[in-house]
Amino acid sequence: MQKPFYPIIYVRGYAMTEAERNETAADPFCGFNLGSTIFRANPNKHEPAKKFVFESPLLRLSAEYGYSDVYENGLDILDPDWRPRTSMSGQPNLGIPASSVVIYRYYDEGSSLLGDGEARKIEHYCQGLSALILRVRELVVAQERGALKPEEFRCYLVAHSMGGLVVRGFLQNPKLGSDAARKAVDKIFTYATPHNGIDAGGRNVPSWLGLSEINTFNRERMGEYLNLEAALERYKRVDFLPAAAFPIERIFCMVGTNRDDYDVAMGLSRTFAGHGSDGLVKVDNASVWGLDRNNNISGxxxxxxxxxxxxxxFGIVNSEESYQNLSRFLFGDVRVDLWIEVDEVRLPVAIEDKPEVQALYQFELLARPRGKRWYLSRRTAEEDSPACRSHAELTQQKARGGNLVYLSTVFLANKAKVSTVDRTLAYAMDVSVRVPDYVIDRKFWADQHFEGSHLFRDSLLISLEPPEQEGGAWKVMHSWESQHVGQATQALSYTQVKGGQIRIEVPMPTAAQKPGIDGKILLLVSAWNND
Structure with missing residues (x-):
């Protein structure tokens, strides 16, 4: 088993009706084989969609990384009559290769085609995932012919929507799986998972709505199967991942922000989900935070x-953007956590002495790989996805000695690793801060206000060259596009922090005007897939 090419277990999302479960049971890959040919280049739905062919996550993993499915003679690995496929080399296979994609077919028994047509509780699916992981471990260990011990086996879990809750229930609730299976999980990637439940019309799905297990997305019900009842009482949320369950740095959350193109239930879903959603799941509910062993927020x-x-x-799973994040997270070389550290926000001169000025600052980001037509991360006000902070929050945080705003995390991969000519990893960050609507005494202050204006807007070009050997120095270059277009030309120093991570600070080129903002872009960079 060659690191980092571990088995990938795909866990699909929620199927509400018997017909949907039947459709899922009839699909060999439960939707992971679906691609797309269109994408929305901007939030203006009146403009035509653009053509962009994405072949599907399954096909791309096969073509680019040599992954294959585990079906043989019409059977999957949980069927008692399943046997390993014949090797092309003539040597008999004893199991399955580590570079396998395994589909967790948990809706088969809930379909009327292969089962009784009845939906099960999510706890049942969590326990089934645990058993599947141990089965995959058994077969990979067998294929390695003694070169791999069971305790050394690792796998990845890739989940869409409710599938991410199945994964978390298995990991966080000791009653819903075995410790051996949990220890085998190396990384987790979730697409559009309602980690904090689903809200419709501003209210959480009610606990009494047990029809087709819809209350799976009710926070009180989630607290039960996620083993988070105490945390729910304290924080009123269930998007927390205790440190004892799984390391927070090994999970990636892909969040969708396009509600307008979600046509389920003739558009009723996006209407009830409202702005700031993917048409079903709120942006603010689609990621997780970590809890340490004392139930304090840790990251x-x-x-x-x-x-x-x-x-x-227009879905999130069948998209180039999500696939690039998935493959770089699983197999990439460098991790970069992106933050803005705000040093000062200045009000317009006419109102800087006014008491109780209210304002909401919107921090936007477009993370762009070199020479591509897609973004690794895209957060804009028009798409209801910026990071928001009020004037009071920024002022109070500065008084407490810290003013960090998290933007995104990107993973970078040098696919031409054999090249000794260019080892650099480069990308651009379009960073902007929108001018807020100022409110004084609960009244909108219209002077000096132009809709859509910015306190700050520029593009930061970053070039990173990892050290050639352990303990060596990184080479970091940068440029702001307002000063130099198209290439990072200025060297940057960095600070070494714990775990081999480096901290890079890039001052924002701002003037001391009012209104205005001062601060720096903070990059936390570390080698990835490196012990």
């Missing part, structure tokens, strides 16, 4: 945003 999972819907032709 955020890696998160990226894309202008995609929950599912469908």
């Amino acid at each position: 955020t999972a890696a998160t990226a945003y894309c202008y995609r819907t929950h599912s469908g032709p």
